[in-house]
Amino acid sequence: xxxxxxxxxxxxxxxxxxxxxxxxxxxxxxxxxxxxxxxxxxxxxxxxxxxxxxxxxxxxxxxxxxxxxxxxxxxxxxxxxxxxxxxxxxxxxxxxxxxxxxxxxxxxxxxxxxxxxxxxxxxxxxxxxxxxxxxxxxxxxxxxxxxxxxxxxxxxxxxxxxxxxxxxxxxxxxxxxxxxxxxxxxxxxxxxxxxxxxxxxxxxxxxxxxxxxxxxxxxxxxxxxxxxxxxxxxxxxxxxxxxxxxxxxxxxxxxxxxxxxxxxxxxxxxxxxxxxxxxxxxxxxxxxxxxxxxxxxxxxxxxxxxxxxxxxxxxxxxxxxxxxxxxxxxxxxxxxxxxxxxxxxxxxxxxxxxxxxxxxxxxxxxxxxxxxxxxxxxxxxxxxxxxxxxxxxxxxxxxxxxxxxxxxxxxxxxxxxxxxxxxxxxxxxxxxxxxxxxxxxxxxxxxxxxxxxxxxxxxxxxxxxxxxxxxxxxxxxxxxxxxxxxxxxxxxxxxxxxxxxxxxxxxxxxxxxxxxxxxxxxxxxxxxxxxxxxxxxxxxxxxxxxxxxxxxxxxxxxxxxxxxxxxxxxxxxxxxxxxxxxxxxxxxxxxxxxxxxxxxxxxxxxxxxxxxxxxxxxxxxxxxxxxxxxxxxxxxxxxxxxxxxxxxxxxxxxxxxxxxxxxxxxxxxxxxxxxxxxxxxxxxxxxxxxxxxxxxxxxxxxxxxxxxxxxxxxxxxxxxxxxxxxxxxxxxxxxxxxxxxxxxxxxxxxxxxxxxxxxxxxxxxxxxxxxxxxxxxxxxxxxxxxxxxxxxxxxxxxxxxxxxxxxxxxxxxxxxxxxxxxxxxxxxxxxxx
Ligand SMILES: [Zn+2]
Ligand SMILES: [Zn+2]
Numbered sequence: 001x002x003x004x005x006x007x008x009x010x011x012x013x014x015x016x017x018x019x020x021x022x023x024x025x026x027x028x029x030x031x032x033x034x035x036x037x038x039x040x041x042x043x044x045x046x047x048x049x050x051x052x053x054x055x056x057x058x059x060x061x062x063x064x065x066x067x068x069x070x071x072x073x074x075x076x077x078x079x080x081x082x083x084x085x086x087x088x089x090x091x092x093x094x095x096x097x098x099x100x101x102x103x104x105x106x107x108x109x110x111x112x113x114x115x116x117x118x119x120x121x122x123x124x125x126x127x128x129x130x131x132x133x134x135x136x137x138x139x140x141x142x143x144x145x146x147x148x149x150x151x152x153x154x155x156x157x158x159x160x161x162x163x164x165x166x167x168x169x170x171x172x173x174x175x176x177x178x179x180x181x182x183x184x185x186x187x188x189x190x191x192x193x194x195x196x197x198x199x200x201x202x203x204x205x206x207x208x209x210x211x212x213x214x215x216x217x218x219x220x221x222x223x224x225x226x227x228x229x230x231x232x233x234x235x236x237x238x239x240x241x242x243x244x245x246x247x248x249x250x251x252x253x254x255x256x257x258x259x260x261x262x263x264x265x266x267x268x269x270x271x272x273x274x275x276x277x278x279x280x281x282x283x284x285x286x287x288x289x290x291x292x293x294x295x296x297x298x299x300x301x302x303x304x305x306x307x308x309x310x311x312x313x314x315x316x317x318x319x320x321x322x323x324x325x326x327x328x329x330x331x332x333x334x335x336x337x338x339x340x341x342x343x344x345x346x347x348x349x350x351x352x353x354x355x356x357x358x359x360x361x362x363x364x365x366x367x368x369x370x371x372x373x374x375x376x377x378x379x380x381x382x383x384x385x386x387x388x389x390x391x392x393x394x395x396x397x398x399x400x401x402x403x404x405x406x407x408x409x410x411x412x413x414x415x416x417x418x419x420x421x422x423x424x425x426x427x428x429x430x431x432x433x434x435x436x437x438x439x440x441x442x443x444x445x446x447x448x449x450x451x452x453x454x455x456x457x458x459x460x461x462x463x464x465x466x467x468x469x470x471x472x473x474x475x476x477x478x479x480x481x482x483x484x485x486x487x488x489x490x491x492x493x494x495x496x497x498x499x500x501x502x503x504x505x506x507x508x509x510x511x512x513x514x515x516x517x518x519x520x521x522x523x524x525x526x527x528x529x530x531x532x533x534x535x536x537x538x539x540x541x542x543x544x545x546x547x548x549x550x551x552x553x554x555x556x557x558x559x560x561x562x563x564x565x566x567x568x569x570x571x572x573x574x575x576x577x578x579x580x581x582x583x584x585x586x587x588x589x590x591x592x593x594x595x596x597x598x599x600x601x602x603x604x605x606x607x608x609x610x611x612x613x614x615x616x617x618x619x620x621x622x623x624x625x626x627x628x629x630x631x632x633x634x635x636x637x638x639x640x641x642x643x644x645x646x647x648x649x650x651x652x653x654x655x656x657x658x659x660x661x662x663x664x665x666x667x668x669x670x671x672x673x674x675x676x677x678x679x680x681x682x683x684x685x686x687x688x689x690x691x692x693x694x695x696x697x698x699x700x701x702x703x704x705x706x707x708x709x710x711x712x713x714x715x716x717x718x719x720x721x722x723x724x725x726x727x728x729x730x731x732x733x734x735x736x737x738x739x740x741x742x743x744x745x746x747x748x749x750x751x752x753x754x755x756x757x758x759x760x761x762x763x764x765x766x767x768x769x770x771x772x773x774x775x776x777x778x779x780x781x782x783x784x785x786x787x788x789x790x791x792x793x794x795x796x797x798x799x800x801x802x803x804x805x806x807x808x809x810x811x812x813x814x815x816x817x818x819x820x821x822x823x824x825x826x827x828x829x830x831x832x833x
Pocket of ligand 1: 539540541542543544579580581582583584
């Protein structure tokens with residue numbers, strides 16, 4: 001066995017740490033080890049085993065946690081690639097890749113020492129605690145702790161229970177530790193790797209007294225046959241029988257019988273304890289027609305054939321599946337995944353938010369049954385770990401999930417699909433700031449697999465790659481069954497203002513169209529991509545807007561919940577009655593969010609049944625399903641909401657989509673604003689007329705001439721793409737340049753200013769060929785979650801050069817003692833705010 005191992009730990013340092021391997025211990029590369037780090041124990045991933053003696057003295061590995069790698073060679077390599085590409089500490093990358101944190105339990109315990117016993121004893125003898133400089137209150141607390149620990153005879157007591165029982169601070173315990181009255185121990189350890197539950201099972205039925213027919217559960221039948229059963233034992237057996245003979249041990253704790261009773265019954269062979277994998281529940285979906293009932297169109301068949309050819313070649317192939325909304329992309333994915341499964345190989349399907357696409361989950365379970373693992377944001381840590389183990393053991397070879405499912409530990413990966421590849425939720429907005437789509441392509445490359453990126457509105461980057469023949473382009477140009485795309489009418493809200501003399505939320509035209517549909521008993525959707533009631537609370541006297549305490553952002557009024565909320569940090573405040581600046585009572589609320597839109601529509605159409613979908617009404621998957629089901633069952637006439645209503649789900653009765661203020665993004669200083677607006681408009685338009693009736697979209701806008709609006713109205717992706725590409729090329733933005741956003745942040749304004757100033761001078765001095773550095777400048781959101789923010793934007797046609805410069809910038813920052821956590825490096829940034 002080698003003498004040393006290098007371990008990647010989840011700390012913000014770009015390095016691995018060397019530890020000595022004690023004799024007899026056998027850590028593996030890609031497996032976890034428990035090691036001491038500073039004052040703690042941490043688990044990390046072994047990246048290398050070697051015999052090179054380090055110059056400094058090393059600490060020893062405490063425990064090797066895995067007998068075999070949890071990250072195989074390919075995933076280790078992928079993690080290294082992410083660390084390099086996104087300039088992220090490799091340990092933090094590995095932590096993101098492994099959903100096993102639930103298995104590692106931190107625990108601190110305390111025991112009383114002899115000195116502590118002595119102090120307590122002396123206090124008892126003299127009748128008062130020994131004299132010290134401490135205040136009487138503190139002494140009292142210290143003796144409460146000593147008393148508590150002494151009663152437990154030197155047993156190690158968990159920190160939480162100790163503090164719970166004695167109500168003392170951590171600081172007090174540290175003080176006592178320093179005085180050596182108590183010993184603090186870090187006993188962090190790994191729990192049982194496979195998440196299992198203990199289940200009590202009654203032995204065979206003939207031996208089971210409580211199943212005798214006609215008996216009341218009073219135990220009458222029990223005693224004659226098992227004379228030696230006492231009352232507690234009989235009660236337990238009855239409870240077990242009543243529950244069908246199988247009950248989780250945890251649930252039996254609810255019975256009023258001593259814990260030892262179960263043990264006795266197990267020893268007597270009446271009950272058996274078995275370990276079972278923890279149950280995984282998906283909500284019950286209504287049965288739907290099989291996605292394969294439709295005849296595939298020629299384009300669908302061709303797409304499927306190309307994908308399967310790629311799979312068969314066992315070589316990396318990148319493909320962009322560009323299909324208009326409603327063209328049947330999902331059916332192609334499922335058919336390809338089914339074929340891969342039949343070949344005994346694995347596939348991964350990434351979706352933006354599985355929790356919000358119950359229809360897709362239902363299809364998956366119907367097609368793949370037990371072979372599918374579904375990973376979504378609603379899972380607890382334990383459930384996530386259990387799914388991970390199922391995949392690792394090869395029980396689930398079809399994986400569907402959000403962003404981090406790209407790291408699923410499947411073997412023999414043949415197909416990796418990224419649905420709605422343009423969706424910004426694939427970008428992680430915390431360290432490591434990876435983009436799951438790009439990681440998916442890299443993983444497919446390493447595995448010799450096929451990567452399929454699917455979208456109705458591909459990102460500029462992906463479409464550009466397809467045009468440059470880096471990806472094969474598969475097109476699904478028609479909706480299934482030749483259903484027509486909806487007619488889109490652009491409504492100029494500037495003109496509406498001139499004609500009515502008022503700022504309107506719902507134009508006269510849209511109101512009229514809605515009325516018409518409601519009369520015909522057809523359904524309507526209205527999109528307003530901003531939640532809450534009013535986005536701004538303004539003082540009429542001094543002009544001040546109510547800002548968040550932590551962010552340079554105005555707070556949104558939520559009328560029903562009677563609060564002001566910051567949509568960036570979640571800070572909540574009371575609805576102001578007076579201006580905080582000048583005391584004026586004339587505070588008024590400006591602008592419209594989805595809550596107010598719903599209220600307005602109620603006022604205009606009192607008979608209509610209106611539902612709302614946004615993050616305030618949808619707390620989980622069930623709320624979302626309920627609203628969509630209500631719409632599908634005809635229990636709602638109208639659905640209003642944010643972009644949530646634009647996501648890909650079939651709603652059959654909707655013939656009109658109204659778009660209210662979906663173009664506000666066009667006013668933001670973000671180069672992706674046009675692309676995002678085009679995508680949102682195209683998606684929401686796709687909700688109209690998916691059933692048998694042709695649909696219509698009324699698009700209200702203050703930017704009627706903007707090309708994003710114009711091309712979306714004409715369903716002209718190619719036109720938008722050409723125009724937008726021109727702009728990107730002039731401005732040196734992706735896909736022509738790689739970009740990175742570097743944010744320097746601090747709670748202290750002077751620090752943020754000083755650090756960004758220093759780095760600005762350094763960038764100027766180093767002057768790198770072929771790299772543009774813009775900044776430092778105040779970030780568009782100058783203060784966020786208490787931090788003041790300054791930023792640089794780097795652009796370069798050469799990603800290698802850009803990353804090299806970023807690396808030396810980080811080294812420079814470290815030399816200047818700027819903490820690593822105060823500098824965010826966001827490579828391929830999606831938001832520049
Ligand atoms: Zn005021
Ligand atoms: Zn805030």
